[in-house]
Amino acid sequence: MHDLIQSYIAETIHHLRGDERAEVQQELEANILDMVGENPDEAAVEETLLALGSPASLASQYRGRPGHLIGPDTFPLYWKVLRIVLLVAVPFSALFTVIGFFITPPAITLVEMVARTLAAAWGAVVLVFFWVTIAFAVADAQQISVTAETWDRAALRALQTNTGKIIKTGSVVGDLVALTILLLVLTFLFSRSDLLALYTRESDPIPLFIAARLAPYLIAAMGVALLSFALSIIKLVRRRWSPTILVISTAGTVITTGFWVFLSTRWSLYNPDLLIFLTLTQERWQLIIRSLCAFWILMGAVTIAKECHQALWKKGV
Amino acid sequence: MQDDQILSNFITELNRGTLTLCVLSRLQTPQYGYSLLQTLADRQIVLEANTLYPMLRRLESQGVLESSWDTTESRPRKFYRLSEAGAAIYERLKRHWLKQHTHIQSLFEEEHPHA
Numbered sequence: 069m070h071d072l073i074q075s076y077i078a079e080t081i082h083h084l085r086g087d088e089r090a091e092v093q094q095e096l097e098a099n100i101l102d103m104v105g106e107n108p109d110e111a112a113v114e115e116t117l118l119a120l121g122s123p124a125s126l127a128s129q130y131r132g133r134p135g136h137l138i139g140p141d142t143f144p145l146y147w148k149v150l151r152i153v154l155l156v157a158v159p160f161s162a163l164f165t166v167i168g169f170f171i172t173p174p175a176i177t178l179v180e181m182v183a184r185t186l187a188a189a190w191g192a193v194v195l196v197f198f199w200v201t202i203a204f205a206v207a208d209a210q211q212i213s214v215t216a217e218t219w220d221r222a223a224l225r226a227l228q229t230n231t232g233k234i235i236k237t238g239s240v241v242g243d244l245v246a247l248t249i250l251l252l253v254l255t256f257l258f259s260r261s262d263l264l265a266l267y268t269r270e271s272d273p274i275p276l277f278i279a280a281r282l283a284p285y286l287i288a289a290m291g292v293a294l295l296s297f298a299l300s301i302i303k304l305v306r307r308r309w310s311p312t313i314l315v316i317s318t319a320g321t322v323i324t325t326g327f328w329v330f331l332s333t334r335w336s337l338y339n340p341d342l343l344i345f346l347t348l349t350q351e352r353w354q355l356i357i358r359s360l361c362a363f364w365i366l367m368g369a370v371t372i373a374k375e376c377h378q379a380l381w382k383k384g385v
Numbered sequence: 386m387q388d389d390q391i392l393s394n395f396i397t398e399l400n401r402g403t404l405t406l407c408v409l410s411r412l413q414t415p416q417y418g419y420s421l422l423q424t425l426a427d428r429q430i431v432l433e434a435n436t437l438y439p440m441l442r443r444l445e446s447q448g449v450l451e452s453s454w455d456t457t458e459s460r461p462r463k464f465y466r467l468s469e470a471g472a473a474i475y476e477r478l479k480r481h482w483l484k485q486h487t488h489i490q491s492l493f494e495e496e497h498p499h500a
Contacts, residue, residue: 092442094454095418098462099438102419121435129439 070108073100076117083127092130137205142305146204149244149304153196156245157252161192164256171263171273192252199251199294203301235303235313235378243300251293258286266342274345277337285331292327296320309379318372325368329361404432406482408440409475412450415464441465449474 077096081089103116120126138146165188169181176184257264261282265273299320306313331337335354343353407430411421418438425432444450449471455462467475 094461095438095442095463098460099418099434101460102417102462103434119434121433126435126439129435130442132439132443 070104070113072110072113072117073097073104076100076120076123079123080127080130083124084130088130137201138208142204142208145304146200149204149241149301150197150200152241153200153244153248154193157192157196157248158189160249161252161256162186162189164188164252168256168260168263171267195251195255196248199297200301203298204305206298207302207305235307235309237304237307240300240304244297244304247293247297247300251290251297254286254290254293258283258290261286266345268345271345274342275339276342278339281334281337285334285337288327289331292324296324309375314375314379317375321368321371321375325364328364332357332361332364403482404430404436405440405444406475406478407432408437408444409449409467409471409478412465412467413472415453415466417455417462417464421465444471 077093077100080096081093084092100116100120104112108116162185165185166181174181261277261279262273262275264277265275267273299316302316303313333354335350338353343350346353348356407425408421411424416424418434418441421441422432422434422437441450441452445452445465448468450465451468451471452463452465455464
């Protein structure tokens with residue numbers, strides 16, 4: 069077979085899924101050889117391959133589905149969220165780094181400090197771009213889009229009853245911004261957990277936690293924050309409450325609240341020096357933390373109740 | 386020039402659905418891709434190869450067509466034909482098209498009663 073035909077087919081199937089390649093390759097070989105005829109010259113081969121279009125466009129015809137991560141329906145929203153979150157994440161990341169320099173001044177020059185701050189800001193750009201893109205791509209792949217819903221008589225009637233069940237974009241974007249800040253704080257604390265301390269004029273800072281024990285929990289906390297981040301994006305893409313969204317959102321709240329309660333009650337994480345400094349007994353300290361946990365659980369319950377009310381009962385836009 | 390572009394877009398839209406019907410009409414007997422392309426071209430049905438080959442594959446994956454490789458010739462060829470379900474779909478689609486054609490024809494006749 070002509071080299072150009074082989075290269076053309078190889079380039080075309082390169083754009084296809086692995087399990088489709090072998091068969092499309094066979095089909096294309098047979099079809100192209102039929103088209104060019106017996107013993108074709110260079111011109112005939114080129115003419116045939118040009119008529120077939122570029123390998124990428126032919127592959128997209130074979131795929132029969134878009135080859136992009138985020139579809140045109142979702143892209144404007146993706147772009148908006150990406151810009152908002154970047155606008156928050158980049159300055160905050162730089163700010164945390166600068167604050168770190170003030171609290172425990174490192175033995176580096178001013179130029180190195182600027183370089184570290186810029187590196188932290190760039191790290192935030194990469195992190196935000198990665199997670200926002202992943203979350204939107206997953207939402208798009210799962211066709212979590214209003215345009216993908218069945219449009220029938222029931223859906224038409226539902227418009228009337230659905231008017232009070234719009235998920236407010238502003239509040240979800242607010243959640244995304246808050247979660248971005250939380251993620252940045254957790255990432256920062258992962259490398260500098262000693263900064264989470266009680267600062268006094270009389271003595272050195274007293275760390276709140278035992279750094280070595282806290283590290284794995286911080287990774288888990290980042291995972292929980294990322295889960296909440298993904299749930300917020302699903303809400304943003306979906307735009308309307310539905311039983312599925314309500315169940316997912318409720319599960320997210322339960323998991324998040326449960327995790328923070330679990331983390332707060334790991335008594336071995338707390339630095340004993342802190343309790344000595346505060347002149348608190350273990351029992352007293354645990355009572356305070358358990359009270360805070362009860363407050364967290366209450367806040368979680370309020371959030372769930374509020375979302376149920378918005379999704380199921382609230383009237384009007 | 387702009388009018389030509391608009392017309393070209395309309396023709397593309399018009400062809401999109403009818404080409405499938407044309408392809409199905411020729412697959413009551415087995416045909417391979419290029420022979421089908423030529424058969425249609427002989428009947429003045431212009432269909433690009435880069436549209437036909439993926440379409441055959443898509444119709445096969447939908448169960449409308451069934452295929453088999455013929456390896457008796459000098460080079461293997463994939464032959465397509467209507468499946469049982471595909472034949473039933475084709476008949477219904479053809480009836481729909483003929484009905485639609487009649488309705489459109491009557492619209493044209495009203496517009497030009499002496500045509």
